[in-house]
Amino acid sequence: YSEKTEENETQYETTRIEDIIKEPSGTVQRLTVAAMVDLSVPEGDTATTPLTKEQVESIIKQAVGFDEERSDKIDVVVTKLVGASPLDPNAVDPVSTWDYVNQVLRNVSLGVASLVALLIGMMVLRKFRSIPFPTQPQTALTAEQAKRISELSARVLEHPDSMAKVLSAWLGEGESNNAAGADSAPIQPRRVQRAA
Known part of the structure; x- marks a missing residue:
């Protein structure tokens, strides 16, 4: 009888909770509210019961979010407020x-x-x-010019490398003359007769 042992090792990592608390900018540190209130009842109105100073103070505390821990302060002053005199509609x-x-x-x-x-x-x-802009009237191609253009197009399609060399020689003609001197002649294209 053979005995076989097997060992398993399990490692548990401790969980980590990271709380990120973002406080809004502009938090209220303390509220100070002052209110002047006229608690008198209008003349001729007997049905209305006037509010007390404590009731007005309680209403203001609820409206502004009063907090004792923040050391908020509310002062209510009861006074007789003078109403505005009615305006004369004809006055300008x-x-x-x-x-x-x-x-x-x-x-x-x-x-x-x-x-x-x-x-x-x-x-x-x-x-x-x-201001007149100079314009040149376009003239129609003659038969000979059209034939030359079609022949040139055919040559470009047949031999694109040689045509590229000819064009680069023509475009670089001024630079090569300046670099090589006056006795070097520019490369001229050859005219090849084709049998029709």
Whole structure:
């Protein structure tokens, strides 16, 4: 009887939790609120019960998100507020009239400036149109020119390497003359007669 042992080794890694907490910029460090409240009941209104200072303070705390831990502070002052006197509908405010006139004048001046710019632009364009550009009338190819072009096209298709050398010689003609001197002659293409 033979005994066989087998060993298994298991390694467990400890789990790691990484919390990333991003705090929004501009956090509120402390709130200080001051409110002036008129708790008087309007004349002739007997059905309305006036609020107390504590009720108003509680409403404000709920509205602004009051937090004792942040050392927030709320001050409510009960006072009699003077209402605005009713305006006379026939009274004319001189400041608003001049503001209106200034606004109209500004808009009119912008419109006039736009028209002047448009007229100047049209005058400039008219001058550019009147400048004649030299144009050469295109003439139709003669039969001989058309035949030469077709022969040249056929030669290019048959011998593209030799035609490339000829073209490079023609294009480099000025450079080769300057480099080699006046006695070297440029390469001229050969004329080959083909049997028809």
